[in-house]
Amino acid sequence: NAGVTQTPKFRILKIGQSMTLQCTQDMNHNYMYWYRQDPGMGLKLIYYSVGAGITDKGEVPNGYNVSRSTTEDFPLRLELAAPSQTSVYFCASSVPTQSYGYTFGSGTRLTVV
Amino acid sequence: DQQVKQNSPSLSVQEGRISILNCDYTNSMFDYFLWYKKYPAEGPTFLISISSIKDKNEDGRFTVFLNKSAKHLSLHIVPSQPGDSAVYFCAATDYGGSQGNLIFGKGTKLSVKP
Numbered sequence: 001n002a003g004v005t006q007t008p009k010f011r012i013l014k015i016g017q018s019m020t021l022q023c024t025q026d027m028n029h030n031y032m033y034w035y036r037q038d039p040g041m042g043l044k045l046i047y048y049s050v051g052a053g054i055t056d057k058g059e060v061p062n063g064y065n066v067s068r069s070t071t072e073d074f075p076l077r078l079e080l081a082a083p084s085q086t087s088v089y090f091c092a093s094s095v096p097t098q099s100y101g102y103t104f105g106s107g108t109r110l111t112v113v
Numbered sequence: 114d115q116q117v118k119q120n121s122p123s124l125s126v127q128e129g130r131i132s133i134l135n136c137d138y139t140n141s142m143f144d145y146f147l148w149y150k151k152y153p154a155e156g157p158t159f160l161i162s163i164s165s166i167k168d169k170n171e172d173g174r175f176t177v178f179l180n181k182s183a184k185h186l187s188l189h190i191v192p193s194q195p196g197d198s199a200v201y202f203c204a205a206t207d208y209g210g211s212q213g214n215l216i217f218g219k220g221t222k223l224s225v226k227p
Binding site: 033045058092 | 117119122147149154155156157158159160162202214215217218219220
């Protein structure tokens, strides 16, 4: 049981480049999330999805886009990379019951130079 | 404005002793609280949670206490072990209003010395 899988693990981008961070889960969870963690800071919600075809903005959505065409996949797109997007990105999934916490992927460390 | 605050960036404890990690929140609508543990180069993993209808939840060496009037919760680890060394995040949610989105604190780095 793989859980939540994120690729790539590391990436260096040049300013203005674009890329897609991949996230897939095999637990049939309806809810999926993208968080970013800056050094010394907590996790901040970028986007979330409550099911295929439904996405919504979180606390820090600017500069990012998402799509949810299937239950399993929730890719995060950076169109014009900026140094402020240097961070560690975590994807997570959950079921909408109180007894479950989120299941997180292992993260993607992104550096924009 | 931070809704979930962990005011101690780090904590050092001797093996076998108690570790107490604290968390404060400002939003009175929060009704569910969770603790996550994170090792370097890994994603956070769920540790323990508590509903606002309870004031204590216990799971082995880990106990979470909730004081709603003070808007404060704490995580107790007894006895502490070197393998508990990690960053601990407090998180809160208002299930009724935000579809379960978690708000995280900045984390406390726990070091357990052998």
